[in-house]
Amino acid sequence: MQLAIIKIGGNIIDDEAKLAAFLDGFAAVPGKKILVHGGGKLATKVAAALGVGQQLVDGRRITDTETLKIVTMVYAGTINKNLVAQLQARGCDAIGLTGADGNSIRAHKRVHPEIEYGWVGDVDSIDAAFLTGLLLLNKTPVFAPITHDTRGQLLNTNADTIAQELARGLGRSFDVSLVYSFEKSGVLLDTNDEDSVIPRIGPAYYEELKRKQAIFAGMIPKLDNAFTALRSGVRKVIIGRAEELPRLLDGKAGTTIVND
């Protein structure tokens, strides 16, 4: 059975028109699907309004206790429930989840030799049986980027990682397409030219692109993650523009990354 796992970035959530176009496309995707959303700027705005200072290290938010309260409110409350309600309005029977809900994603607090990330979680495992049960009830899980340690602690967790772990964990039972949708058309040969999308990348071509330094350096971690996912049972990884979702899944837009 096919399953599409689709991650949308915070830039899409922050843009009402792009988000509406994405949700139209997402609701129209036939069959089983899961949405994973990032955070967006709302958490930063709410933190500022509440006078909670924000600290970033290497682009990652340091999640102190007050920040965890804010991301839990904003990601699992505001953003998740509004996405669910908007999908319901489009006839998509969405159910919002964090990793604590149904014990669906178990994680542990990140341990790092130099950086104290705070309440940030690294994923240990997902409950594939429970998620399969929801999918068979014809529900569409919508994940906020929050997990738990099974001992009562919520943990702020990277949405790309959640999408990848879900894809890996469900790849044993489903034919999984993992989609990273964002504000670009795909993997570009020329980062300033949205028409330079590379339609298909396999391992050999990827090595060649890296050797020639033909792709934007910021793309390399995303592509490395994509190949890791492919090696652990995911059928294909697709990177492309959120508003073009149905065409991404049909291979008519974006970049499809495959293992052959």
Add this chain to the structure above:
Amino acid sequence: MQLAIIKIGGNIIDDEAKLAAFLDGFAAVPGKKILVHGGGKLATKVAAALGVGQQLVDGRRITDTETLKIVTMVYAGTINKNLVAQLQARGCDAIGLTGADGNSIRAHKRVHPEIEYGWVGDVDSIDAAFLTGLLLLNKTPVFAPITHDTRGQLLNTNADTIAQELARGLGRSFDVSLVYSFEKSGVLLDTNDEDSVIPRIGPAYYEELKRKQAIFAGMIPKLDNAFTALRSGVRKVIIGRAEELPRLLDGKAGTTIVND
């Protein structure tokens, strides 16, 4: 099959020690169960910190657009996810829901001839099949007091009403005990004497108590609702102290309201 539907009030949520005692008891309840929680003072605190004014009419919060954002954050985000994580830590496989999640509780915006309540929902129906599916997956639904109108609008909804509608809707498939747990020992003959709990109230005795004005007037709507629930298929309604939950269900504490 037996099902316990338990509502906890905001006063319990606001009290860390009482909440921990309640959650210990809730996790220990054997078999199928559902938790419905109210709001508590956190929404008021967050609204004040964000500079959003609050309006109350007849003890009900008027839910303007900014207030709806706050209750969604606080009820469905902070409170719901912390309850879920704390139940998971106690071995109870909780899953947090609003009425939008899985389209589980459909409502409409309240229409009132004189008062504009704002984004407040009155419940139309619950999805008993979906909730039964979750219960059969051995999950424990935890409801935040938020529903939706199926057209994209979230609605602030009274938690007592949600508990009652769940009890009615699930009363066809389950042998439902509906518990309103709060900071009092039960229905009291003397409102200042916690030892004056009436252990059992049937319809005839209730009429007698009302005629003699022997019970606190504030209890009457709760009891009227209890008898309405009993007439629509709920087996028993129990009112009592949140920390005594297992004893309430065993009939060893609190007031049990029955239809005979």
